[in-house]
Amino acid sequence: MKNYTHINDIDNINSWIEEAKAIKKNPLKDIKLGENKTLGLLFFNSSLRTRLSTQKAALNLGMNPIVMNVSGDAWGIEFGDGTLMNGSTAEHIKEAAAVVSQYCDVIAIRAFATLTDKEKDENEVVLKSFLKFASVPIVNMESATGHPLQGFTDAITISENATKKKPKVVLTWAPHIKALPHAVGNSFVQTMQKMNVEFVITNPKGYNLNPEITKNTPIYHNQEDALKNADFVYAKNWSSYEDYGKVLKTDLDWTITNKKIGDAKFMHCLPVRRNVVVADEVLDGENSLVIEQSNNRTFAAQLVLKKILKQGV
Ligand SMILES: NCCC[C@H](NC(=O)CCC(=O)O)C(=O)O
Numbered sequence: 089m090k091n092y093t094h095i096n097d098i099d100n101i102n103s104w105i106e107e108a109k110a111i112k113k114n115p116l117k118d119i120k121l122g123e124n125k126t127l128g129l130l131f132f133n134s135s136l137r138t139r140l141s142t143q144k145a146a147l148n149l150g151m152n153p154i155v156m157n158v159s160g161d162a163w164g165i166e167f168g169d170g171t172l173m174n175g176s177t178a179e180h181i182k183e184a185a186a187v188v189s190q191y192c193d194v195i196a197i198r199a200f201a202t203l204t205d206k207e208k209d210e211n212e213v214v215l216k217s218f219l220k221f222a223s224v225p226i227v228n229m230e231s232a233t234g235h236p237l238q239g240f241t242d243a244i245t246i247s248e249n250a251t252k253k254k255p256k257v258v259l260t261w262a263p264h265i266k267a268l269p270h271a272v273g274n275s276f277v278q279t280m281q282k283m284n285v286e287f288v289i290t291n292p293k294g295y296n297l298n299p300e301i302t303k304n305t306p307i308y309h310n311q312e313d314a315l316k317n318a319d320f321v322y323a324k325n326w327s328s329y330e331d332y333g334k335v336l337k338t339d340l341d342w343t344i345t346n347k348k349i350g351d352a353k354f355m356h357c358l359p360v361r362r363n364v365v366v367a368d369e370v371l372d373g374e375n376s377l378v379i380e381q382s383n384n385r386t387f388a389a390q391l392v393l394k395k396i397l398k399q400g401v
C-alpha cells in the first residue's frame with residue numbers, strides 16, 4: 089500500500105481491525121519505526137480530531153509531524169492545467185507538491201468537497217493532483233468524496249462493541265442547517281459493505297447518496313422502519329447528491345432521539361450539532377460511542393502510517 093486514499097486500500101478489513109486493536113493495547117511498540125521521518129499535514133479545511141489524532145499517531149511512531157493550514161496561511165494554489173495565472177492563485181500545484189515532498193516523507197491532506205462543482209468533486213481534483221505531483225506517499229484526511237480514516241475507525245469501533253456475530257447497522261441521514269459533504273457517508277457505506285453486518289441506509293427522498301457507492305445496499309425512506317432492531321445507529325447529515333450540494337430539508341423530524349433508537353449504540357464522526365442531528369439525551373446517555381470513536385482515530389491513523397513506513401519511505 090503506497091498511499092491511503094480510499095477504503096479500497098484496505099486489503100483485509102478483519103486483519104486491519106485486529107492490527108489496530110493490537111496498536112491500541114501497546115501504542116508505543118513501534119516508536120522507533122518512524123524515527124527521522126516527517127509527516128506533513130496539510131489542511132484546506134477545519135479539523136479537531138483528524139488534526140490531533142493523526143499527529144498523535146505520528147508521534148506514537150516516533151515521526152515528526154509538521155502542520156499547515158493551507159487555505160489560511162499558504163499561497164493560493166492553482167490546480168488547472170495550462171491556466172493563465174493572473175487571478176487569485178499564486179502558485180501551481182506542480183511546484184507546491186514537489187516542494188512539500190522535499191520536506192516530508194509522507195503527506196496527509198484534508199480538502200473537502202466544494203459542493204458547487206460536482207465534476208471537480210467527483211474527480212477528486214485536489215487529492216489526485218497531490219498524488220500526481222508529489223513524490224511521497226499520500227494519506228487522505230477527508231477529501232471531496234471520502235473519509236477513509238473515519239470509515240476504518242468506525243469499523244474498529246463496531247467490532248469492539250458488537251455483541252452478536254452479524255449486528256444490524258443503520259446509517260441514517262439527520263438534519264443540519266448547512267450543506268455538508270458526502271465523504272463521511274460514502275466511506276461508512278464502503279466500509280460496512282466490506283464487513284459482516286446487516287447494513288441499511290435511511291434518508292429522505294432526494295437525499296440518496298451516489299448509487300455507484302450505495303450499490304445494492306437497501307435504502308429506506310421511512311426512518312422508523314429502517315431503525316427497527318438496530319444494534320448500531322450511525323447518524324450523519326449530507327446535502328443532496330441528486331440536486332448537488334442543495335439543502336432540501338432542515339426540519340427536525342429526522343433528529344435522532346432515545347425513543348427512535350431504543351437500545352442501539354449511537355455513532356457519529358463529530359463534530360455534531362446537538363439537538364439538530366441528535367438529542368442531548370442520546371449523546372449524554374450510556375449508548376453513545378462518539379468519544380470512543382474519536383479515540384480510535386489515533387489507532388486507525390497509526391496503522392495506516394505504520395503500513396506506509398514499513399513499505400519504506
Ligand atoms: N470530519 C468530519 C465531518 C466534517 C464535515 N462536517 C462539517 O463540516 C460540520 C460543520 C458544521 O456543523 O458547521 C463533514 O460533514 O464532512
Ligand SMILES: NC(=O)OP(=O)(O)O
Nearest residue numbers: 135136137138357358
Ligand atoms: N471526524 C473528524 O474528521 O473530525 P474533524 O473534522 O474534527 O477532524
